Amino acid sequence: MNAPENLATLGSPPEHPQGAGRVRNAAEAATATLGTKKHLGRPGVLLQRMNGMARVANLPDLGKWFRIVACLGAMAFTAIPSMQVVAGVDLPKLEHGKGDKCVDDVAFIRRHHPDLLKHHRDETVRLGIRTTKYSLKKCVECHAGSKTGSVASSKEDFCVACHRYAGAKLDCWDCHATKPGKQAAVPDAKPVLPLHGGSK
Amino acid sequence: MAHEVCVNQGGGRTVEFFALLGLGGVLILGALFAFFTLEHHGHVLTGMNNQIVWGLPHVVAVFLIVSASGALNVASIGSVFGKDVYKKRAPLSGMLALALLSGGLGVLVLDLGRPDRLIVAMTHYNFHSIFAWNMIFYNGFFAIVGLYLVTLMERKLKYWSRPVGFLAFFWRLGLTTATGSIFGFIVARAGYNSALMAPMFIIMSFAYGLAIFMVVQASMYSWNDLTLDLTIRRRMKKLLAVFVGASLYFTVVFHLTNLYFAKQWDYEQFILLDGGIFTVLFWVGQVFIGAVLPLSLLFINRSQGEHLVSFSVLAPLFVVVGGLCQMYVTIVGGQAYPLTLFPGHEVRSSFYDGVVHAYHPGIYEWLLGLGGIGIAFTLTVVAVRVFKFLPQDDFKPVLMRRSTD
Amino acid sequence: MSDSMNSKLEDRRDFLKAGGLVAGVTLAPGLLFYGVAQSRAPEEGASSRQRWGMLIDTTKCGDGCSDCVTACNTENGLSGKTGPQDSQWIRKVDVKDLRTGYVQSLPMMCQHCDNPPCVDVCPTGASMKRADGIVLVDRHACIGCRYCMMACPYKARSFVHEPMHDQKPDVPRGKGCVESCTFCVQRVDKGEQPACVEACDAKGHKAMLFGDLKDPQSAIFKALKSTDSVEVRADLALDTGVRYQGI
Ligand code: SF4
Ligand code: SF4
Numbered sequence: 111m112n113a114p115e116n117l118a119t120l121g122s123p124p125e126h127p128q129g130a131g132r133v134r135n136a137a138e139a140a141t142a143t144l145g146t147k148k149h150l151g152r153p154g155v156l157l158q159r160m161n162g163m164a165r166v167a168n169l170p171d172l173g174k175w176f177r178i179v180a181c182l183g184a185m186a187f188t189a190i191p192s193m194q195v196v197a198g199v200d201l202p203k204l205e206h207g208k209g210d211k212c213v214d215d216v217a218f219i220r221r222h223h224p225d226l227l228k229h230h231r232d233e234t235v236r237l238g239i240r241t242t243k244y245s246l247k248k249c250v251e252c253h254a255g256s257k258t259g260s261v262a263s264s265k266e267d268f269c270v271a272c273h274r275y276a277g278a279k280l281d282c283w284d285c286h287a288t289k290p291g292k293q294a295a296v297p298d299a300k301p302v303l304p305l306h307g308g309s310k
Numbered sequence: 311m312a313h314e315v316c317v318n319q320g321g322g323r324t325v326e327f328f329a330l331l332g333l334g335g336v337l338i339l340g341a342l343f344a345f346f347t348l349e350h351h352g353h354v355l356t357g358m359n360n361q362i363v364w365g366l367p368h369v370v371a372v373f374l375i376v377s378a379s380g381a382l383n384v385a386s387i388g389s390v391f392g393k394d395v396y397k398k399r400a401p402l403s404g405m406l407a408l409a410l411l412s413g414g415l416g417v418l419v420l421d422l423g424r425p426d427r428l429i430v431a432m433t434h435y436n437f438h439s440i441f442a443w444n445m446i447f448y449n450g451f452f453a454i455v456g457l458y459l460v461t462l463m464e465r466k467l468k469y470w471s472r473p474v475g476f477l478a479f480f481w482r483l484g485l486t487t488a489t490g491s492i493f494g495f496i497v498a499r500a501g502y503n504s505a506l507m508a509p510m511f512i513i514m515s516f517a518y519g520l521a522i523f524m525v526v527q528a529s530m531y532s533w534n535d536l537t538l539d540l541t542i543r544r545r546m547k548k549l550l551a552v553f554v555g556a557s558l559y560f561t562v563v564f565h566l567t568n569l570y571f572a573k574q575w576d577y578e579q580f581i582l583l584d585g586g587i588f589t590v591l592f593w594v595g596q597v598f599i600g601a602v603l604p605l606s607l608l609f610i611n612r613s614q615g616e617h618l619v620s621f622s623v624l625a626p627l628f629v630v631v632g633g634l635c636q637m638y639v640t641i642v643g644g645q646a647y648p649l650t651l652f653p654g655h656e657v658r659s660s661f662y663d664g665v666v667h668a669y670h671p672g673i674y675e676w677l678l679g680l681g682g683i684g685i686a687f688t689l690t691v692v693a694v695r696v697f698k699f700l701p702q703d704d705f706k707p708v709l710m711r712r713s714t715d
Numbered sequence: 716m717s718d719s720m721n722s723k724l725e726d727r728r729d730f731l732k733a734g735g736l737v738a739g740v741t742l743a744p745g746l747l748f749y750g751v752a753q754s755r756a757p758e759e760g761a762s763s764r765q766r767w768g769m770l771i772d773t774t775k776c777g778d779g780c781s782d783c784v785t786a787c788n789t790e791n792g793l794s795g796k797t798g799p800q801d802s803q804w805i806r807k808v809d810v811k812d813l814r815t816g817y818v819q820s821l822p823m824m825c826q827h828c829d830n831p832p833c834v835d836v837c838p839t840g841a842s843m844k845r846a847d848g849i850v851l852v853d854r855h856a857c858i859g860c861r862y863c864m865m866a867c868p869y870k871a872r873s874f875v876h877e878p879m880h881d882q883k884p885d886v887p888r889g890k891g892c893v894e895s896c897t898f899c900v901q902r903v904d905k906g907e908q909p910a911c912v913e914a915c916d917a918k919g920h921k922a923m924l925f926g927d928l929k930d931p932q933s934a935i936f937k938a939l940k941s942t943d944s945v946e947v948r949a950d951l952a953l954d955t956g957v958r959y960q961g962i
Binding site: 351352353354359360361363364418422423425428430431434435436438440441442444445492495496497499649650651652654655656657658659660661662663 | 797798799800801802803806807808809810811812813814823832834835836837838839840855856857858859860861862864865866867868869870872873874875876877878890891892893947948951962
């Protein structure tokens with residue numbers, strides 16, 4: 111019953127379209143950035159035309175270097191999030207959460223958890239609705255790592271592992287507890303299943 | 311159009327230009343360093359705390375923002391009242407306004423606790439909040455003044471410069487009112503809760519903005535080995551004197567109303583008599599350096615000929631220093647004085663109720679504050695170099711006598 | 716998708732409301748009133764039919780006792796440090812009458828104003844008042860401008876100056892945001908009392924009374940009706956949810 115359905119889909123990104131949309135975007139971003147190199151001429155022309163208005167004409171060299179540096183900078187900037195993917199970092203190995211299954215279809219959760227959490231947080235904070243199905247607190251209770259007892263203390267912990275891989279920055283843990291509360295901290299004594307990514 | 315819009319002013323002085331740029335750059339880098347450090351370690355590293363929540367960065371920021379709207383005043387006099395001397399200075403005045411506003415807003419943003427959420431601030435407006443209104447005013451200010459600059463610099467749009475100038479004039483009045491109201495709306499604090507806050511800020515903005523304008527203008531002229539016409543200089547000096555005098559008058563009225571109508575005796579006693587640094591800054595900084603001294607300098611009739619320092623530069627510099635002191639007294643002094651929870655009672659607690667709060671600005675606050683000035687400075691230096699902002703009076707450089715006043 | 720989800724939620728809420736109504740009719744009102752706060756279904760949000768408030772009897776408040784403060788720190792995961800940069804959600808204030816020299820001690824915290832200046836000034840709408848009158852900071856929207864701290868007449872708010880860790884799961888707190896007393900909203904939503912009130916009761920002082928200001932059956936409603944109570948800085952007309960008696 112603990113079929114590795116949970117994360118088996120996290121294969122190499124292109125073959126598993128439903129495996130974390132973020133990963134795919136990052137990979138696309140990487141190719142897109144590389145692509146711009148070839149078309150360097152086009153923004154160049156554009157800049158030249160703009161140059162006619164901006165009149166940095168006194169320093170023609172400055173204009174050229176500025177253009178090159180700006181392009182390189184922009185490329186580096188867009189490439190940062192995809193570094194992990196490009197560098198061929200191993201796909202994250204995630205621990206299986208507590209319990210039999212996630213609160214919803216895993217593929218659905220994987221794709222939509224940011225929206226679900228966001229929707230839930232607004233309802234909770236602003237309206238006082240305290241359902242638990244999509245609550246971050248419940249995520250933490252099930253997915254806290256066996257070693258650290260946290261979802262975000264080490265690189266292997268549930269949230270961090272995947273988000274590091276996808277290069278998506280998280281600020282949830284600036285404020286939210288990464289460990290379940292005392293009462294919930296007693297583990298369920300479920301076997302912890304290490305799951306392997308597609309790199310194996 | 312090329313040579314109309316931009317002249318490489320002071321052609322050969324590239325080294326000096328890059329030195330100035332470097333100076334501004336260092337200030338900006340300092341602010342960025344402070345920003346990233348605070349972003350990582352939090353505001354523990356600053357002298358700001360739960361009592362003094364707005365510190366030195368806010369003093370500089372509000373000063374710059376207020377002067378920004380004042381700097382635009384020169385352009386307004388030009389297009390709204392059709393004074394030719396001022397019309398010639400409208401582009402410089404508009405550019406300065408944008409540079410100062412950028413500097414001020416830059417500091418405000420760099421000091422936020424969660425600057426990464428700025429996008430939230432830009433997309434979620436709480437229309438009850440005067441602060442949110444300020445953001446709208448600031449953004450609009452950029453757009454309108456930018457448009458105004460375009461109409462001034464492009465021949466074909468000349469026709470539009472007057473209506474747009476009007477719009478800019480009223481917009482800036484709104485902006486300064488809103489900035490002043492940030493404090494006026496704080497009902498709870500003895501030092502802020504006054505309807506006079508907004509008009510006082512407007513009149514002060516006139517003085518600070520014009521002062522900065524005069525300093526920048528004088529620097530530009532001397533950079534190009536030109537001397538500004540004496541009559542123009544005298545005219546601006548007179549105007550500055552009027553604004554500084556009016557600011558002083560408002561300061562007096564403000565404190566008198568606090569004393570006699572609002573019955574804020576304790577607060578007034580604090581600021582005027584026994585507030586330590588705040589009392590000193592008020593009397594020495596705001597009143598003497600910021601008003602009395604420049605006023606006397608402005609009214610002195612100097613003999614013709616060359617003087618080492620021109621009073622038309624010195625006086626505005628004093629006004630700027632006094633302005634910063636005034637902001638410090640208003641913003642920090644207003645917080646240092648404890649809130650009144652129970653009138654007629656003495657309060658004490660672990661949360662510093664009832665005591666005058668101490669504020670010791672740390673290095674990061676200084677870096678942030680100077681960085682704001684650095685942003686405004688750098689933008690000005692670059693803009694002045696790249697575009698033709700030198701007021702195009704009918705000057706004859708060769709014939710002009712070097713004469714300071 | 717979210718639309719259908721919402722409408723499902725709505726249906727469920729209506730159903731629960733109806734259920735609550737039926738229960739209210741069938742049971743005697745006295746029976747319904749077992750706790751201070753009735754617990755409500757988690758699907759049901761805060762409702763404007765309630766307004767949470769507190770009545771503090773300063774004559775009962777122990778001089779030198781600070782159990783409410785300790786309880787608050789424990790419940791909400793505050794360090795309890797009292798440096799100028801540390802957060803204090805509730806504090807004991809000694810109030811001395813300058814003419815008579817009479818000293819009283821009372822707890823001071825966010826007064827959960829009905830016209831909260833902090834909410835008025837907040838540029839992003841992060842400071843907000845829930846339907847049931849509890850004033851909160853939505854940290855997801857707070858940019859840390861501290862304008863609300865400038866505006867609050869009671870100095871009720873603190874800015875988090877340092878990075879935080881090991882927060883309570885129910886009480887997220889983090890660097891760069893402003894925070895203040897929440898009336899222990901995580902407890903109130905479960906039908907419990909705020910931690911300070913519980914601690915005060917446990918100590919036997921019973922100086923703090925918490926409840927629904929709009930419920931004629933509630934103890935606080937009755938107490939307010941029969942005793943003279945005041946708002947702190949009533950001149951500001953903020954209609955505070957926390958009221959004091961004995962000062
Ligand atoms: S007491 Fe202060 S923080 Fe609380 S609601 Fe009133 S103004 Fe806001
Ligand atoms: S600090 Fe946060 S809650 Fe307070 S006014 Fe600013 S954005 Fe609003």
